[in-house]
Amino acid sequence: MSKNNQKDASQESLTYAQAGVDITAGNRAVDLMKSAVKSTFRREVLTDIGGFGGLFALDIKKYAEPVLVSGTDGVGTKLRVAMMMDRHDTIGIDCVAMCVNDILVQGAEPLFFLDYLAVGKLDPEKVASIVGGVAEGCRQAGCALIGGETAEMPGFYADEDYDIAGFTVGVADRAKIVDGSTIAPGDLLIALPSSGIHSNGYSLARKVFFEHAGHNIHTELPQLGKTVGEELLVPTRIYANVVKALLTGANVKGMAHITGGGITENLPRILPEGMRASVELGRWDVPPIFSVIKSLGNVAEAEMLRTFNCGIGYVIVVSPEEVGKVSAILSDLNEKFYTIGVIESIPEDGDKTPEVCYRGELPWA
Structure with a gap:
């Protein structure tokens, strides 16, 4: 390039659009x-x-x-x-x-x-x-x-x-304000179903489907009844209307949003010191997407429970006396729910006892 051409280029009037904006x-x-x-x-x-x-x-x-x-x-x-x-x-x-x-x-x-x-x-x-x-x-x-x-x-x-x-x-x-401070042994865990994976665990889900199993977004799996891409894009449920109704009509002691870390990591966040949650794994249906991920990736159940919501998107803690009110409110909303466990005291010698104790097995499809 000649010196004259270099000079012409340096004098060009640039725009923000030329820079990409x-x-x-x-x-x-x-x-x-x-x-x-x-x-x-x-x-x-x-x-x-x-x-x-x-x-x-x-x-x-x-x-x-x-x-x-x-x-x-x-x-x-x-x-x-x-x-x-x-x-x-x-x-x-x-x-x-x-x-x-x-x-x-x-x-x-x-x-x-x-x-x-x-x-x-x-x-x-x-x-x-x-x-x-x-x-x-x-x-x-x-x-x-x-x-x-x-x-x-x-x-x-x-x-x-x-x-x-x-x-x-x-x-x-x-x-x-609901802060879990009044949660006591004997209180019950009421769970609301998720709409699917929601927005957590996608790094593992993508690895299982696209790398490990060799599927793509257009792969149709009979267990899902839709393509892999369609299932993975199902939106996260928003629980605002349900929670509003429960807070208006019942005494709610604690609530947990089951996100990354699953029940294993999220439920302990609302438990007072000295308390643990005993969760019965057979109390709810596991949506097919989780069973497919577990099977295709040979993922251990403990890893599934610590990564995904596994079908439970929200957990509410109430006393046994409030269960009737909660059941009536959720039934009026046509909201499916499960009683999945109970709050217990951690034994005096239970220093290494996990804050969420699982009993039974999930009904993997």
Whole structure:
């Protein structure tokens, strides 16, 4: 190249779009998602889309002593399955669910949600589809989507890659916070079924299906009644309506969201010192997806229980006297549930006793 040509190149007027960030596409994405976002607004929302911050007017008159409860999470490597399927309309539900289900545990009402979406190359339709899923999750949870950020990051993510995370804020009356402190021996464990894997254990699930077994997203397995990809993209359940009804009509002592770590790791998080949970493994049906993973990967039962929810997405602890109320509430909601165990005292000589003791065997298909 001649010196003159080098000079011409150095004087070229570069744009942000040439660097890989398309502001026009970003504006179009916002236009496409506006109606979905607005469909989540509650009466307390004071701002429209596009402001620097989301305003939410908390009605403090509803609470004797309001306490804000917050949670944040992402979706994990389930995103890779969405990219493989090129289907992005439900992954936002997972993002909301992982955040909202966590704050429900303490008895909070979800108020609002914010999302953060980072992409390699901004495709307005894809972004609108992802955020549409977030809005659907917010509608299911009863919270408002009052803000978010979409960041186009060329050179950091591949063009087709993206990541999503979220943040939710809820409120609980201080005197009604559910913290597990009153859990006592003899209390019962009431479990609500999951919709599938939810959003945990996907690194193992993908290894089992795609590497170990040699399947792909289009593989149809008779045990599942659908393709591997369709099963792995089933959205995470949001338990907001069920929990709200239970907190209104019964005395709930503790709750656990069964996420990564399964029952083994999550149930102990709400147990007072000196208590353990005795779980009867034969008390609930195991969805086929878990049996398939166990069989294809030759995964030990203990590893399954410590990695996946194995069909139980949420656990509620109540006294035996409250079981009748809980049963009536869940029946009115047509909600399936299982009584899966009981709270026990850890024996005085039980220093090495696990905080979750399993009895029996799961009914693997």
